[in-house]
Amino acid sequence: MNTTRLEAFSDGVIAIIITIMVLELKVPRGADLAALKPLIPPFLGYVLSFLYVGIYWNNHHHLLHAATKVTGAILWANLNLLFWLSMFPVVTGWVGEHHGASVPTALYVVVLLLAALAYWALQRTIIAAQGPGSLLRRAVGVDIKGRISPALYALGVLLAFRTPALSQGLYLLVALLWLVPDRRIEQVLADEP
Amino acid sequence: MNTTRLEAFSDGVIAIIITIMVLELKVPRGADLAALKPLIPPFLGYVLSFLYVGIYWNNHHHLLHAATKVTGAILWANLNLLFWLSMFPVVTGWVGEHHGASVPTALYVVVLLLAALAYWALQRTIIAAQGPGSLLRRAVGVDIKGRISPALYALGVLLAFRTPALSQGLYLLVALLWLVPDRRIEQVLADEP
Amino acid sequence: MNTTRLEAFSDGVIAIIITIMVLELKVPRGADLAALKPLIPPFLGYVLSFLYVGIYWNNHHHLLHAATKVTGAILWANLNLLFWLSMFPVVTGWVGEHHGASVPTALYVVVLLLAALAYWALQRTIIAAQGPGSLLRRAVGVDIKGRISPALYALGVLLAFRTPALSQGLYLLVALLWLVPDRRIEQVLADEP
Amino acid sequence: MNTTRLEAFSDGVIAIIITIMVLELKVPRGADLAALKPLIPPFLGYVLSFLYVGIYWNNHHHLLHAATKVTGAILWANLNLLFWLSMFPVVTGWVGEHHGASVPTALYVVVLLLAALAYWALQRTIIAAQGPGSLLRRAVGVDIKGRISPALYALGVLLAFRTPALSQGLYLLVALLWLVPDRRIEQVLADEP
Numbered sequence: 001m002n003t004t005r006l007e008a009f010s011d012g013v014i015a016i017i018i019t020i021m022v023l024e025l026k027v028p029r030g031a032d033l034a035a036l037k038p039l040i041p042p043f044l045g046y047v048l049s050f051l052y053v054g055i056y057w058n059n060h061h062h063l064l065h066a067a068t069k070v071t072g073a074i075l076w077a078n079l080n081l082l083f084w085l086s087m088f089p090v091v092t093g094w095v096g097e098h099h100g101a102s103v104p105t106a107l108y109v110v111v112l113l114l115a116a117l118a119y120w121a122l123q124r125t126i127i128a129a130q131g132p133g134s135l136l137r138r139a140v141g142v143d144i145k146g147r148i149s150p151a152l153y154a155l156g157v158l159l160a161f162r163t164p165a166l167s168q169g170l171y172l173l174v175a176l177l178w179l180v181p182d183r184r185i186e187q188v189l190a191d192e193p
Numbered sequence: 194m195n196t197t198r199l200e201a202f203s204d205g206v207i208a209i210i211i212t213i214m215v216l217e218l219k220v221p222r223g224a225d226l227a228a229l230k231p232l233i234p235p236f237l238g239y240v241l242s243f244l245y246v247g248i249y250w251n252n253h254h255h256l257l258h259a260a261t262k263v264t265g266a267i268l269w270a271n272l273n274l275l276f277w278l279s280m281f282p283v284v285t286g287w288v289g290e291h292h293g294a295s296v297p298t299a300l301y302v303v304v305l306l307l308a309a310l311a312y313w314a315l316q317r318t319i320i321a322a323q324g325p326g327s328l329l330r331r332a333v334g335v336d337i338k339g340r341i342s343p344a345l346y347a348l349g350v351l352l353a354f355r356t357p358a359l360s361q362g363l364y365l366l367v368a369l370l371w372l373v374p375d376r377r378i379e380q381v382l383a384d385e386p
Numbered sequence: 387m388n389t390t391r392l393e394a395f396s397d398g399v400i401a402i403i404i405t406i407m408v409l410e411l412k413v414p415r416g417a418d419l420a421a422l423k424p425l426i427p428p429f430l431g432y433v434l435s436f437l438y439v440g441i442y443w444n445n446h447h448h449l450l451h452a453a454t455k456v457t458g459a460i461l462w463a464n465l466n467l468l469f470w471l472s473m474f475p476v477v478t479g480w481v482g483e484h485h486g487a488s489v490p491t492a493l494y495v496v497v498l499l500l501a502a503l504a505y506w507a508l509q510r511t512i513i514a515a516q517g518p519g520s521l522l523r524r525a526v527g528v529d530i531k532g533r534i535s536p537a538l539y540a541l542g543v544l545l546a547f548r549t550p551a552l553s554q555g556l557y558l559l560v561a562l563l564w565l566v567p568d569r570r571i572e573q574v575l576a577d578e579p
Numbered sequence: 580m581n582t583t584r585l586e587a588f589s590d591g592v593i594a595i596i597i598t599i600m601v602l603e604l605k606v607p608r609g610a611d612l613a614a615l616k617p618l619i620p621p622f623l624g625y626v627l628s629f630l631y632v633g634i635y636w637n638n639h640h641h642l643l644h645a646a647t648k649v650t651g652a653i654l655w656a657n658l659n660l661l662f663w664l665s666m667f668p669v670v671t672g673w674v675g676e677h678h679g680a681s682v683p684t685a686l687y688v689v690v691l692l693l694a695a696l697a698y699w700a701l702q703r704t705i706i707a708a709q710g711p712g713s714l715l716r717r718a719v720g721v722d723i724k725g726r727i728s729p730a731l732y733a734l735g736v737l738l739a740f741r742t743p744a745l746s747q748g749l750y751l752l753v754a755l756l757w758l759v760p761d762r763r764i765e766q767v768l769a770d771e772p
Contacts, residue, residue, distance in 0.1 A: 005200060005254060007584060012208030012398075015591030019599060020212060022665045024220070027603070027672040031680035050665075054658045058651075061584060072251075079247045086215045086243075093220040101224035198393060198447060205401030213405060217413070265444075272440045279408045279436075286413040294417035391586060391640060398594030406598060410606070458637075465633045472597070472629075476604045484610035493615070 003064050006078060010060060013082045017089060018053045021046055024093040042096030048172065049092040052112070055178045056085060056119070063119075066136040067126045077118070077125040084115040105167050106160035112171055113153035120146055149174050196257050199271060203253060206275045210282060211246045214239055217286040235289030241365065242285040245305070248371045249278060249312070256312075259329040260319045270311070270318040277308040298360050299353035305364055306346035313339055342367050389450050392464060396446060399468045403475060404439045407432055410479040428482030434558065435478040441564045442471060442501070449505075452522040453512045463504070463511040470501040491553050492546035498557055499539035506532055535560050582643050585657060589639060592661045596668060597632045600625055603672040621675030627751065628671040634757045635664060635694070642698075645715040646705045656697070656704040663694040684746050685739035691750055692732035699725055728753050 025042055028035035060081070067074065091111045094104040123146070127134045140146070152174050159167035218235055221228035253274070260267065284304045287297040316339070320327045333339070345367050352360040411428055414421035446467070453460060477497045480490040509532070513520045526532070538560050545553035604621055607614035639660070646653060670690045673683040702725070706713045719725070731753050738746035 005204065008201065008587065009204045009208055009250065011584065011588045012205055012591055013212055015588055016209055016212040016595055018661075019592055019595040019665060020216065022668060023216075023599065023602075025669045027669060027676060031673075031677035032682050036682070036686070047662075050658075050662055054655070057588065058654055075251055076247070079243075082211075083240075083243055086212060089215060090218045090220060094224075097220060098224035103225050103229070107229070198397065201394065202397045202401055202443065205398055206405055209402055209405040213409065216409075268444055269440070272436075275404075276433075276436055279405060282408060283411045283413060287417075290413060291417035296418050296422070300422070391590065394587065395590045395594055395636065398591055399598055402595055402598040406602065409602075461637055462633070465629075468597075469626075469629055472601045475601060476606060479606040480610075483606060487610035489611050489615070 003067050003070055006070055006075065007061075007064050010064070010078060010082060011057075014053060014057050014060070014085065017085055018050060018057075021049050021053075021089045021092055024089060024096060041099040042093070045092045045096035045099070048175065049088050051175055053085060053088060055175065056081075056115070059119070059178070063123060063126065063136075066139060068130060068135070071125075071129045073125050074122070074129055077122040081115065081118040081122050084111060084118050087111045087115075100164050102161045102164050105164040106157050109153050109156040109160060109167060109171055112174075113150055113157070116149050116153060120150070145177055149177070196260050196263055199263050199268065200254075200257050203257070203271060203275060204250075207246060207250050207253070207278065210278055211243060211250075214242050214246075214282045214285055217282060217289060234292040235286070238285045238289035238292070241368065242281050244368050246278060246281060248368065249274075249308070252312070252371070256316060256319065256329075259332060261323060261328075264318075264322045266318050267315070267322055270315040274308065274311040274315050277304060277311050280304045280308075293357050295354045295357055298357040299350050302346050302349040302353060302360060302364055305367075306343055306350070309342050309346060313343070338370055342370070389453050389456055392456050392461065393447075393450050396450070396464060396468060397443075400439060400443050400446070400471065403471055404436060404443075407435050407439075407475045407478055410475060410482060427485040428479070431478045431482035431485070434561065435474050437561050438498070439471060439474060441561065442467075442505070445505070445564065449509060449512065449522075452525060454516060454521070457511075457515045459511050460508070460515055463508040467501065467504040467508050470497060470504050473497045473501075486550050488547045488550055491550040492543050495539050495542040495546060495553060495557060498560075499536055499543070502535050502539060506536070531563055535563070582646050582649055585649050585654065586640075586643050589643070589657060589661060590636075593632060593636045593639070593664065596664055597629060597636075600628050600632075600668045600671055603668060603675060620678040621672070624671045624675035624678070627754065628667050630754050631691070632664060632667060634754065635660075635698070638698070638757065642702060642705065642715075645718060647709060647714070650704075650708045652704050653701070653708055656701040660694065660697040660701050663690060663697050666690045666694075679743050681740045681743055684743040685736050688732050688735040688739060688746060688750055691753075692729055692736070695728050695732060699729070724756055728756070 025039060025046060028039060088111065091104070091108045095108045098104045123136070123140065127137045127140070130136060152170055156167045156170045159170060218232060218239060221232060281304065284297070284301045288301045291297045316329070316333065320330045320333070323329060345363055349360045349363045352363060411425060411432060414425060474497065477490070477494045481494045484490045509522070509526065513523045513526070516522060538556055542553045542556045545556060604618060604625060607618060667690065670683070670687045674687045677683045702715070702719065706716045706719070709715060731749055735746045735749045738749060
């Protein structure tokens with residue numbers, strides 16, 4: 001089994017997740033500018049989640065590119081990642097309706113955290129399947145971003161109960177950290193003959 | 194006609210089914226932890242159905258891999274399977290809203306049963322199209338899991354009217370039975386020169 | 387430009403249409419068998435529309451297979467077909483809620499008719515793009531089914547205002563007419579060296 | 580990284596956007612012809628947006644065809660375009676419910692304008708990635724349509740507050756301008772050995 005169908009299926013699910021989030025933006029009630037005002041928080045939430053899902057799609061792309069074969073374990077690790085990404089629309093909708101509230105903010109960060117852990121687990125699974133001398137292991141290296149992100153998310157969960165705004169700032173920061181696509185993988189792959 | 198487009202279309206439909214189920218998880222009403230409580234049963238229902246659809250996608254993948262040509266009969270057997278999978282979101286939503294109730298539990302198992310029969314019919318159709326000496330027939334062999342599952346589902350329908358919890362435990366068991374991807378097919382294909 | 391991306395995009399749209407229709411099946415209100423009763427007409431409507439969309443997907447597959455190149459005209463003829471197929475969910479939902487009523491039945495048949503004409507126009511456009519000696523033209527031949535279907539649909543619109551049940555029987559008949567995939571195209575393609 | 584997965588993902592998102600818009604067409608309340616009347620403005624809005632998304636898909640297809648490699652910048656420029664296209668369903672729904680109102684009309688044009696700018700930015704990014712002697716730069720040439728469209732949209736925003744009908748006429752005009760697929764790119768590509 002090669003990675004093509006796994007990529008195609010993941011693309012399909014991610015494409016639908018990114019588009020389903022837009023359904024949370026309800027058609028405004030009135031026909032004037034004031035009717036748009038309640039849409040601003042959900043809109044900002046949509047922008048942030050779109051960014052996040054875009055980052056995941058982007059890095060997922062590089063990750064699967066580095067996978068040379070697909071095992072049953074990789075398949076389920078991938079489904080696990082897709083599961084947590086599929087939680088984005090509902091938590092985005094909740095934060096959008098109650099911006100600044102502690103519990104929705106905390107739950108949003110928990111989902112971000114679990115998605116990050118699922119991504120990390122998928123990475124581990126691919127490396128394990130490649131055995132010693134894994135191309136991906138060398139490409140990932142020390143993986144500072146991969147280690148620091150879950151720590152920041154965990155901090156974000158705690159902050160959500162004290163100052164939700166700070167927590168939201170924190171996960172915007174992590175998003176910016178990841179915005180740059182993971183060049184390491186591409187580079188090691190390019191060096192390979 | 195080769196299997197590529199059939200796979201791509203099935204992937205599309207399954208990707209949408211898996212994501213549509215998440216729409217049943219409505220944005221909570223309040224902004225505190227208590228508001229999350231009514232979401233727990235639908236969430237567990239979503240997890241179980243995600244697992245089931247993931248298992249079907251996984252095995253469907255192996256099955257079509259073994260199909261060497263696509264006939265009209267295979268096409269319709271495949272659409273029949275997709276039809277029953279497309280029933281998952283609505284029955285999952287129903288069980289999620291009335292967990293522990295007999296009729297929703299029974300209907301959920303009936304849909305699982307019909308999907309299992311549709312899968313089995315698709316397998317038969319592919320084997321029939323390959324004629325005697327079918328690769329898939331040898332790969333599938335005695336097919337214990339394929340024979341035992343419908344029987345367990347049928348038992349589950351009956352149990353749903355007596356002790357729904359037991360019925361739900363039963364279909365969790367069948368899910369676990371199938372969680373291991375069908376290595377038989379891959380193995381016979383790998384042995385083939 | 388080759389047909390691959392056109393096929394992939396059409397597959398995506400059709401996969402979504404077929405799955406969106408299932409959203410019309412709302413989760414029942416109660417938890418007993420009686421709660422399922424109001425779902426029967428929408429369910430039957432869903433089955434019929436699933437069948438229709440499946441038939442279109444099937445024949446569309448054969449049709450694009452016969453297209454050797456993609457022109458701007460083919461692209462728009464294809465989008466026109468997808469547009470009318472995208473009307474299926476809403477008219478299916480309407481007939482499902484008011485089964486036996488004249489206007490919903492008539493509108494359903496009108497959409498079937500326009501989809502059939504769009505399919506026919508797509509076929510014409512592909513033949514025109516292939517110029518004289520078109521493979522598809524020979525494959526299609528006299529095209530009895532293609533000629534008789536619009537006539538039957540037109541009759542169905544009239545019947546909808548007199549005896550809706552007869553009209554519904556008529557479009558079930560046309561569906562059965564088309565259930566057999568279009569072997570003509572495959573055969574001519576197979577004969578070609 | 581090649582353009583295949585980028586195309587596939589974009590196709591997925593666009594296919595879903597085009598189909599999600601149909602969800603704004605609610606099943607009518609009654610069962611007679613009068614029940615259809617409130618559906619006419621949303622239906623016309625759907626037709627126009629379907630046309631627009633179809634045009635974007637068509638030209639996007641040509642654009643990515645001309646991209647020889649995919650950089651991180653192209654990836655994000657593409658996601659930016661998809662983001663603005665994903666705004667179509669909600670603004671289409673708003674205009675459909677309040678046709679002739681200034682603010683919804685203006686917002687619709689603003690989204691059209693931002694999508695046009697995102698398309699233009701994607702084009703610039705691909706040209707920049709190809710460096711001097713870019714194939715796409717020669718293909719696009721002076722790009723009269725690309726320059727005139729944003730100007731017309733900006734005019735449309737202003738007009739929306741005076742005579743919304745004129746504004747709507749203007750963006751129908753721009754749609755017609757773009758209906759003809761961008762033959763320039765294909766031609767230059769065809770000339771290339």
